[in-house]
Amino acid sequence: MDQPIRMKSNGQISVVLNSQKKKSLAKDLPKPQVVPKDIPPEHSALKEIEEELGALVGMEEMKRMIKEIYAWIFVNKKREEMGLKTRKQALHMMFKGNPGTGKTTVARLIGKLFLKMNVLSKGHLIEAERADLVGEYIGHTAQKTRDLIKKAQGGILFVDEAYSLGRGGEKDFGKEAIDTLVKHMEDKQHEFILILAGYSREMDYFLTLNPGLHSRFPLVIDFPDYDIEQLMDIAGRMLVEREYALSHEAEKKLKDHLIWVKAVLSPTSFSNGRYVRNIIEKTIRSQAMRLLMLNSYDRHELMTLRSNDLVFEED
Numbered sequence: 001m002d003q004p005i006r007m008k009s010n011g012q013i014s015v016v017l018n019s020q021k022k023k024s025l026a027k028d029l030p031k032p033q034v035v036p037k038d039i040p041p042e043h044s045a046l047k048e049i050e051e052e053l054g055a056l057v058g059m060e061e062m063k064r065m066i067k068e069i070y071a072w073i074f075v076n077k078k079r080e081e082m083g084l085k086t087r088k089q090a091l092h093m094m095f096k097g098n099p100g101t102g103k104t105t106v107a108r109l110i111g112k113l114f115l116k117m118n119v120l121s122k123g124h125l126i127e128a129e130r131a132d133l134v135g136e137y138i139g140h141t142a143q144k145t146r147d148l149i150k151k152a153q154g155g156i157l158f159v160d161e162a163y164s165l166g167r168g169g170e171k172d173f174g175k176e177a178i179d180t181l182v183k184h185m186e187d188k189q190h191e192f193i194l195i196l197a198g199y200s201r202e203m204d205y206f207l208t209l210n211p212g213l214h215s216r217f218p219l220v221i222d223f224p225d226y227d228i229e230q231l232m233d234i235a236g237r238m239l240v241e242r243e244y245a246l247s248h249e250a251e252k253k254l255k256d257h258l259i260w261v262k263a264v265l266s267p268t269s270f271s272n273g274r275y276v277r278n279i280i281e282k283t284i285r286s287q288a289m290r291l292l293m294l295n296s297y298d299r300h301e302l303m304t305l306r307s308n309d310l311v312f313e314e315d
Contacts, residue, residue, distance in 0.1 A: 046070045046113070049066070049070075049116075050063075052109055053109065057237070057273075058230050059102055062221045066113065069091070070113065070117070072089070073117055091114075091218075091219065092185055092195070092218070093194075093217060094197070094217045095196070095197040095198075095223060096223065097223025097224065097225075098225055098267050099270075099274060100270075100274030101224065101225065102223060102273060103160070103197045104125075106223075107156055107197075111123040120154055120156070120192075122154035122155045125155060125156050126151050126152040126155060126156065127160065128148055129160050129164070130161065130165055130177075132144065133174075133177040134165070134172075138176075141177050142176055144177075145180040145181060145184075146180060149188070153188070154191070154192065156192065156193045157192060157194050158195045158197065159194070159195070159196050161198050162206060163198045163199065163203055163206040164198075165177050165178050165206070166205070166209040178210050178213070179210065181194060182210055182213060189216075199268055226272050226273065228262065231276050234273050234276050234277075235279070238277060238280050242280075242284070243303060244284065244287075245304055245305070246305050247304055249307040252307075254279070254310060257310075261275075261312075275313070279310065279311065279312060282311035283309050283310050283311050285311075286311050287304075290308070
């Protein structure tokens, strides 16, 4: 007698088929579809955004999630055309990560993508922080928050360091801003997108401040810190864009400095890509001053940043 079901000691149920049944079942199973790696050519909006995403170093999870969001919205439209049930999902997001990891840049790209897909009517980005939301007296905060949401209609309201809204305790007006945001996220959830950004640990705590917050952010994206090779890649891309290059000695000196500064500074104090950008901009000005004093302007020298041109924030 066959024993199609067995109970394991750990409580799991194991289904056992004899060899004949396995053969017949295998015949009936459809061949799995092979999913092509390349995006079909008709998706020009995603192709365009994908090219811009390709210019960003790292952030693989974010790039994958943006493609999934695009696919979900597109397929939902196809289901609607076929008379199938569709459900509008809120697209409010939370970005968690340290400074300089690309959160604002990605928010702008999402606005452009959603504009092309007709998810947003304008696709613009309104950047805000605590001072833009929190007022000085009762009722003032709610009005300031509503005014910002009104400006963000058809686009994205991006609140950086959002956890600061919950730092003042029960009597702080930041709580009023949170409550107002939660209400409008629900009432106008398809008219604008709210993106809250900040340090990972602080944002986890922030979610506990209002019982309605957690469920209203179906999309949470982590922005990890860049490693040394990625920071050097960022520097290289910035230099190529500006038509500069580091000498061999300057490249080694920059890499050694980044290794040192990442070891010395805490992750929350180090500003990642922003730190590298500041070094490049200061170094370009330093090179310009050196060339001015030497009165030397041949093409190679105009393009080359040398080790003594490098300017670090700690200098």
